[in-house]
Each structure stands twice: as C-alpha cells, then as structure tokens.
Amino acid sequence: MxxxxxxxxxxxxxxxxxxxxxxxxxxxxxxxxxxxxxxxxxxxxxxxxxxxxxxxxxxxxxxxxxxxxxxxxxxxxxxxxxxxxxxxxxxxxxxxxxxxxxxxxxxxxxxxxxxxxxxxxxxxxxxxGEIIAELGLTEGQSGSDPASIQTTARRDGDDFILNGSKMWMTNGPILTNLIVVARTEAGTRLFFVPLQNTKGVTVSKHTELMLKSSGGVSEIFFDEVRIPARNQLGGDDKRSLANALATVTVGRLVTAARMLAACELAYHMTVDFVKNRKAFGQRIFDFQNTQFKLASIKTEIAVGRGYLDQLLLRNLHGRLDPVESAMAKLWISEMEGRVMDECLQLFGGAGYSNEYPISKMYAFARVHRIFLGTSEIQRVTIARTI
Missing domain, CATH: 1.10.540.10 (Acyl-CoA dehydrogenase/oxidase, N-terminal domain)
Incomplete structure (x- = not known):
C-alpha cells in the first residue's frame, strides 16, 4: 500500500x-x-x-x-x-x-x-452496523430468475416454515440476517431471516474462490426453519417482490461506480509504477507501447465516467431507466476487465504477486461480469427494449 x-x-x-x-x-x-x-x-x-x-x-x-x-x-x-x-x-x-x-x-x-x-x-x-444482511435470491439451479427458485415457505399459524438453500451469499460467515426470496401458496415473497442461533439454519464455511481475500461467500441452508409471519417483508403486499427487485437497478449503478473507481486507481497505480521501473536503460513509461496502452486506458475511463455520472444524476432526479443501469453495468464491467488486464501486464511479474494490490484488483474484476446479473443477462435486458 x-x-x-x-x-x-x-x-x-x-x-x-x-x-x-x-x-x-x-x-x-x-x-x-x-x-x-x-x-x-x-x-x-x-x-x-x-x-x-x-x-x-x-x-x-x-x-x-x-x-x-x-x-x-x-x-x-x-x-x-x-x-x-x-x-x-x-x-x-x-x-x-x-x-x-x-x-x-x-x-x-x-x-x-x-x-x-x-x-x-x-x-x-x-x-x-449491527445488522449485516444480504438479499438471498441465487440457488444451485437458479440465478437471476426469481420464477425458478425452489426455496419454499409454508404458512403454519402465526409462522412460516422455511426450507431450501441460497448460495453465493456475500459475507456469509458474519451475516446476521438474510432476506430470503421463497415460494409461498400466495406467490413469491421475501422473509427477513435471522441466521445466528436460529434452529434449522446452517451457514457453510466461506466458499474458496479464485480471489484469495479476507472476505468471501457462503451457502446457507434452511431445514424447517420457523420464522414469525411478521418477518414477511412487506406483509401481504403482492408488490413487495417487485419493490425489492427494483433495488437491483440502483445496485448495478453503485456497483458500476465501484468498478470505475477501481479502474481509476489501477490506472494511477500503473502510471506511478512504470515511471519508476526501468528496462533496457529507460523507464517502462518511456516506451511508446506503454504510452499508447495508458492513453487507451485513460480514454476508456473518461468515457465511462461521463456516462456513469450522467446516470447518477438521472437517478437522483427519479428519471433512471432500468435498462440504463444494465448498460452501465455491462460496459463498465467489461471495460474494467480490459483495464485490469492491461495494468497487470504493465506491472510485469510484480503484477502477479500478492504483494501488489493490482493482483487482487485483477481477480476481483473478473467476477464483476458475473454477479448482479451476468453480461449476458444485461444484454438480454437491453435487447428487450430494442
């Protein structure tokens, strides 16, 4: 650092x-x-x-x-x-x-x-910071499609009985609650489920990922877990699921903001590195190839920044279209992949070392084309508007 x-x-x-x-x-x-x-x-x-x-x-x-x-x-x-x-x-x-x-x-x-x-x-x-929670949507056989989930919640007096599982839950080992999407007789609903010291809840150790880090994800299992009916998010409001999933739009936007910030950091870290490392008697920065690559990175970041800030303003004034956040998430996540790859390359062998932040930034960038809806899902969302 x-x-x-x-x-x-x-x-x-x-x-x-x-x-x-x-x-x-x-x-x-x-x-x-x-x-x-x-x-x-x-x-x-x-x-x-x-x-x-x-x-x-x-x-x-x-x-x-x-x-x-x-x-x-x-x-x-x-x-x-x-x-x-x-x-x-x-x-x-x-x-x-x-x-x-x-x-x-x-x-x-x-x-x-x-x-x-x-x-x-x-x-x-x-x-x-007393409640650490995630939205539990993804399962072993379903991802971005709420209609295909298998987790169920059946009514039993003043309670619901929850059965099923969720995976890829960020912060799994330290989560206090999960907002579980489950099928009921009345349709798909959400439940605010306490995880710690709740009978029938099992939280796996965090899943080993390509990125070696201090965080991680877990799989969470529910076996006849009894939840008070008052923990049904939104009560009997049939719009609760749609209201909850509307957060995906803003979630994609803030995630795109985090990705773009990481690109900016990687760019400046790389410029600093190549100006202080030499090869064949000159700085890495002085090779035209290096300068051209950095010029392309700087331009891509500037284009992404202009579009994203425009969308942030649109959302602030209530005018953001969900397809716009999908476009931002798609383009910026794929741009981040290109930027991190080029930056790591310019770091040379040092970039492959865990001693330099760029190695983790590179690995973390790869999952951004997958989570919160894959690039393919974003394209489906965008294509539906054409």
Missing part, C-alpha cells in the same frame, strides 16, 4: 457532488485508510475480516448514509451511497474485502419493500 497517498485526489472535483458530499468522501476515505488497509493482511491469515468492522463504520456514520434519518440513516441521498461504494473501489485494499462493506443495497430492499413497522424496527440496525 506504500506510496498511494501521493496519488491524485480521485473522486473529487466532480460537478455532481456538493461540498457536503466531498466531506463525506473524505470521512469514508479516512475510514478505509485507518481501519481497513493496515489490517487486510492479518484478516487474510485469520480467514475473514471481523464483523466489528461494520460497527465501526456505523459509529463513523458511513453506513446507510442515504437512508432517511427517521429510520436511523444519515438522511442523505443516493450519491452518499455511491460515494461509499466508490471509496471501496478507490481503496487499494478494497478488493481484499471483495464486496464486503458494500451492503447498503440490502437496506434499500427493506426501505423499498418493507412495511413502516419493519423499516422502523430493522433499518437502524443496518445503520449501526
């Missing part, structure tokens, strides 16, 4: 952000510098980063900054959530957490789909 403080002030000086937004960015960046970056190596040895990290972020006022204050949030707007995700990407330790700290989207599921009582009860816990 050495020397990165000297890099340009990434993320600032963008017209869409106010001084208050920039102050929030400064606080968030300070949090990653102080609480995350010095510790990720040890967390990798320990096997996972601690749940305490969420509580520290909550105490710092960084979680749910865009959730209304009446529900315990920061009372800000969607750009605050975007900034938190961007700082996740701007941190050289961000990839070592995987998607770890970026869980505000789950709070938005409760905000969009929950009843007033549920929002009052649960959202303050998200903001304090």
């Amino acid at each position: 050495d020397g990165l403080d000297a890099l340009p002030g990434l993320g600032f000086d963008r017209p869409i952000f106010s001084e208050e937004h920039n102050a929030f960015r400064t606080s968030t960046r300070r949090f990653f510098r102080k609480e995350v970056e010095p510790n990720v190596r040890q967390w990798e040895k320990d096997g996972f980063f601690p749940a305490e990290l969420f509580r520290k972020a909550g105490q710092a006022g960084l979680l749910c900054a865009g959730i209304p204050a009446q529900y315990g949030g920061g009372g800000g707007d969607f750009l605050h959530v975007t900034i938190f995700n961007e700082e996740h990407g701007y941190s050289p330790a961000g990839a070592a957490l995987e998607s770890g700290m970026a869980t505000d989207t789950s709070a938005y599921v409760v905000l969009f789909a929950g009843t007033e009582e549920q929002k009052q009860e649960w959202l303050p816990g998200f903001a304090k």
